[in-house]
Amino acid sequence: MRRILFVFLDGVGLGPPGPENPLSSHDTPALRRLSGGPQWTRTLPETTASRHLIRRLDATLGVDGLPQSGTGQATLFTGRNCAELVGRHFGPFPHSATYDVLDHANLFHHVQSLVAAPQPAAFANAFPPQFFEAPRRRWTVTTRCCAGAEVPLRDLSTLQEARAVPADLTAEAWRDALQLDVPLRTEAEAARDLAATHRDHRLTLFEYFLTDKVGHDRTDLDAARLLDSLGRFFDELLDRLDPATDTLLVTSDHGNLEDGSHTQHTRNPVPLFVHGWAAPYFADATTLTDVAPCIIAALRGANGES
Numbered sequence: 001m002r003r004i005l006f007v008f009l010d011g012v013g014l015g016p017p018g019p020e021n022p023l024s025s026h027d028t029p030a031l032r033r034l035s036g037g038p039q040w041t042r043t044l045p046e047t048t049a050s051r052h053l054i055r056r057l058d059a060t061l062g063v064d065g066l067p068q069s070g071t072g073q074a075t076l077f078t079g080r081n082c083a084e085l086v087g088r089h090f091g092p093f094p095h096s097a098t099y100d101v102l103d104h105a106n107l108f109h110h111v112q113s114l115v116a117a118p119q120p121a122a123f124a125n126a127f128p129p130q131f132f133e134a135p136r137r138r139w140t141v142t143t144r145c146c147a148g149a150e151v152p153l154r155d156l157s158t159l160q161e162a163r164a165v166p167a168d169l170t171a172e173a174w175r176d177a178l179q180l181d182v183p184l185r186t187e188a189e190a191a192r193d194l195a196a197t198h199r200d201h202r203l204t205l206f207e208y209f210l211t212d213k214v215g216h217d218r219t220d221l222d223a224a225r226l227l228d229s230l231g232r233f234f235d236e237l238l239d240r241l242d243p244a245t246d247t248l249l250v251t252s253d254h255g256n257l258e259d260g261s262h263t264q265h266t267r268n269p270v271p272l273f274v275h276g277w278a279a280p281y282f283a284d285a286t287t288l289t290d291v292a293p294c295i296i297a298a299l300r301g302a303n304g305e306s
């Protein structure tokens with residue numbers, strides 16, 4: 001069974017190399033492993049091979065202003081240009097004009113219509129009790145997609161059973177900020193648990209947003225520590241995946257982390273890395289709008305071959 005693991009990184013663009021860009025000033029070998037050698041900067045070469053592809057995707061979506069998560073993520077996870085639909089970039093939460101497409105025609109719906117399995121898609125992030133108990137739950141783009149397609153949200157007990165991954169990988173925030181009794185785990189253990197969920201589904205999504213938080217300077221974590229943590233995660237993940245049956249897809253919704261000279265988003269392109277059998281299906285991807293249709297085409301193609 002051929003599968004896709006989608007690791008979504010919030011707020012990672014391709015900016016000019018330089019001292020203000022942690023993706024060039026701080027060397028992270030695991031990130032260069034994903035790119036086949038080069039650093040994640042504006043000069044990242046676009047490459048196409050049978051099991052490895054790199055693209056620089058336009059995140060502006062033809063709309064003025066700074067790209068935002070609400071419209072950028074809705075575009076990534078539906079294949080519709082949601083910035084155009086709304087008439088501007090909007091975020092971080094989804095705009096009401098995108099509710100219809102998120103609720104009825106998101107990536108998970110498309111995977112479900114392709115694959116005759118009880119639940120072919122998974123969202124691997126774990127959510128704390130505070131999320132489920134909030135009187136007015138703030139649906140993000142991804143949680144809204146799950147609700148629309150009836151993809152279960154994973155909770156504390158799923159996390160304790162190692163069948164979910166905390167958004168910060170280590171569960172440090174669950175212990176420190178949320179005061180929950182959850183054992184810490186290493187980034188490698190988080191990668192192991194994510195790979196296990198991936199093995200049971202045709203499409204698994206994991207969302208990592210600390211990259212955007214660090215870019216906004218809304219956390220004590222500095223960029224170098226963040227990149228080292230992410231590097232340990234990707235190293236283990238790449239070790240566990242078999243390119244013949246697994247595809248790891250990594251992309252973002254807009255730039256932010258790559259420009260340390262300010263705390264705003266950027267209009268830089270975002271990287272798209274596709275490691276594994278599905279790489280050729282992404283050959284024509286040029287914007288955020290193309291990611292979901294390429295995933296669907298790849299899974300449809302895999303259906304035909306199996």
Ligand SMILES: [Zn+2]
Nearest residue numbers: 011069212216
């Ligand atoms: Zn942001």
